[in-house]
Structures are given as C-alpha cells and as structure tokens.
Amino acid sequence: MLRKLMKYELRAALRVFGYIWLGVVLMTGLEYLIFSFDMDHPLAVIVAVVTMFPYALALIALGVLPTIYFALRFYRGLLGREGYLMFTLPTEPWKLLTAKLLTALIITTVSILVTLGGFAVLVAVLLNEGGLDLRMIFGSISFSWDILWVILSFFASQLCSLLMIYMACCLGHMFRTRRGIWAVAIFYGMNMMYSIMTVISQRLSFAAEEIGTFIDPQGLLGSVMLPTLPLNVGLSILFFFLCERILRNKLNLE
Numbered sequence: 714m715l716r717k718l719m720k721y722e723l724r725a726a727l728r729v730f731g732y733i734w735l736g737v738v739l740m741t742g743l744e745y746l747i748f749s750f751d752m753d754h755p756l757a758v759i760v761a762v763v764t765m766f767p768y769a770l771a772l773i774a775l776g777v778l779p780t781i782y783f784a785l786r787f788y789r790g791l792l793g794r795e796g797y798l799m800f801t802l803p804t805e806p807w808k809l810l811t812a813k814l815l816t817a818l819i820i821t822t823v824s825i826l827v828t829l830g831g832f833a834v835l836v837a838v839l840l841n842e843g844g845l846d847l848r849m850i851f852g853s854i855s856f857s858w859d860i861l862w863v864i865l866s867f868f869a870s871q872l873c874s875l876l877m878i879y880m881a882c883c884l885g886h887m888f889r890t891r892r893g894i895w896a897v898a899i900f901y902g903m904n905m906m907y908s909i910m911t912v913i914s915q916r917l918s919f920a921a922e923e924i925g926t927f928i929d930p931q932g933l934l935g936s937v938m939l940p941t942l943p944l945n946v947g948l949s950i951l952f953f954f955l956c957e958r959i960l961r962n963k964l965n966l967e
Contacts, residue, residue, distance in 0.1 A: 714804040718812035726820045729782065734827050737775055740768050741831045768835075776828045783817040784878045788896075791960060792886045806960040810879070810953065817875050818868070862942070869945035876952035877903055883959040907948070914944050 747761050789795055791809060799809055881903060885896025 714802070715808045715812060718804070718808060719815060722812050722816035723819070725786075726782075726816055730779070730820055730824060733775060733778070734823070737771055737827055737831055740764075740771060741834055744768055744835055768831075772828045772831050775824050779817070779821040779824045780874075780878070783813070783821070783875065784882065787813055787817075787879055788882050788886075792882060807953075807957045810957055810960060814872070814875060814879070814953075818871055821871055821875070822868075866942050866945070869942055869949065873907075873945040873949045873952070876949050876956065877907065879956050880952045883956050887959070910944060911941055914941060 744761075744764060747764060790813065791799055800806075802809075878900060881896045881900035884899050885892050885894075888895045
C-alpha cells in the first residue's frame with residue numbers, strides 16, 4: 714500500500730514541479746545562449762540584464778515553493794476534507810505520513826539540485842566569458858569525509874524541517890479555532906528552539922575539541938556538521954512518532 718501511496722503522491726507533485734523544472738532548465742539554456750554573444754554590444758547587455766532578473770527570481774522561488782506546496786498538501790490531504798477519504802483507506806496512518814514525507818523529500822531535493830545547478834551554470838558562464846566549461850563546476854569536486862557529512866547532514870536537515878512543519882500542522886489542528894494561525898505560531902516557536910539547540914550543540918562540539926575530549930579529523934566543516942546530524946535524526950524520529958500518534962487518534966477533520 715505504501716508503494717501505491719507513493720505513486721499517487723509523486724504523480725500529483727510531478728504535475729506541478731515537472732513543468733517548473735523544465736521551465737528553469739529552458740531558462741538556464743536561454744541565459745547561456747545570451748551570454749554566449751558578444752557582451753560589448755549594448756543590446757546584448759540590455760537583454761542579459763532584463764532576462765537575468767526573472768531567471769534569478771525563478772531560481773529563488775524554486776527553492777521556497779516546495780516547502781509551501783507540501784505544507785499545504787499535508788494539511789489539506791490529511792487534516793482537511795480530503796482526510797475523510799484518506800483515513801478510510803485500508804492502511805496505517807504511518808504509511809500515509811511516510812508517503813507524503815518521502816515524496817516531499819524527493820521533490821525538495823531535486824528542486825534544490827536544479828536551483829544550485831542553474832546558479833552554477835550561470836556563474837560558470839559569467840566567469841568563463843560566455844563559454845561553458847563543466848570543469849569549472851565539477852573539476853574541483855572530489856570525495857572526502859567532509860562531502861559525506863554534508864550530504865548526510867543535508868538529508869537529515871531536510872527531513873527534520875519537513876517533519877517540523879507536519880508537527881506544527883498537527884498541533885495547530887488540535888485547536889478548535891484559528892488552526893492555521895496556531896500552526897504558524899507553533900512552527901515559529903519550534904524553529905526558534907531548533908536554532909537554539911543547533912547553536913548549543915555546535916558550541917559544545919567546539920568546546921570538547923578545544924579541551925581534547927573530542928577529536929574531529931574533518932576540520933571545521935566536520936565540527937559544524939557532526940553535532941547537527943544526530944540532532945536532526947533524533948528530532949526527526951521524535952516528530953514522526955508524535956505526528957503518527959496524533960493522526961492515529963482521529964483528529965476533528967474539517
């Protein structure tokens with residue numbers, strides 16, 4: 714059943730983000746063609762400036778849109794009127810939550826990669842004076858433990874952020890009125906507490922390294938990533954369990 718739920722969620726998300734990704738890729742190609750011309754010509758400069766502004770806005774929007782989209786989809790799909798249908802399916806609440814969570818993680822990750830790729834190609838074109846040299850993007854990348862920590866910490870951070878949004882929606886929905894406002898307020902408070910916990914864990918890591926009780930062979934980047942990785946994993950497990958408990962208790966659906 715989980716596979717069917719994932720298939721349903723992915724199809725719905727790709728109907729939206731598939732066209733957005735295609736549009737960003739086409740705009741990236743257009744910017745590359747524009748900067749391939751002689752930029753000494755005034756007309757080429759005007760066209761480049763005019764097209765770069767909406768292109769930059771599109772990249773920024775692509776980085777923010779998935780969070781808003783999946784927050785609304787979770788609220789409407791499980792806590793709104795669609796929840797009456799979803800909870801009648803012959804499946805467990807944790808599978809409903811897992812399907813939405815994994816779909817959001819996949820789409821968000823691809824959106825971030827498309828955004829970073831667009832910026833990387835644009836910067837490479839600008840620095841190479843119109844010629845796209847892929848070695849400028851990938852040539853300096855080599856495997857290291859720092860890269861591994863970054864990848865693991867990225868996925869753990871994305872997972873924790875999504876579950877934090879879902880948790881805020883579930884807690885806000887337990888109120889009788891102004892559920893959306895309560896959900897936003899709860900998320901703001903949770904985000905502040907998460908920031909404080911992140912700073913404390915990082916400072917404890919630096920302090921332990923200074924007194925010699927903790928040796929980080931990966932340097933500064935590892936010292937920053939190492940304490941946040943277990944924090945994000947632990948909070949993700951906690952948020953997932955609490956969300957599943959709340960959904961299992963049959964909320965007062967709209």
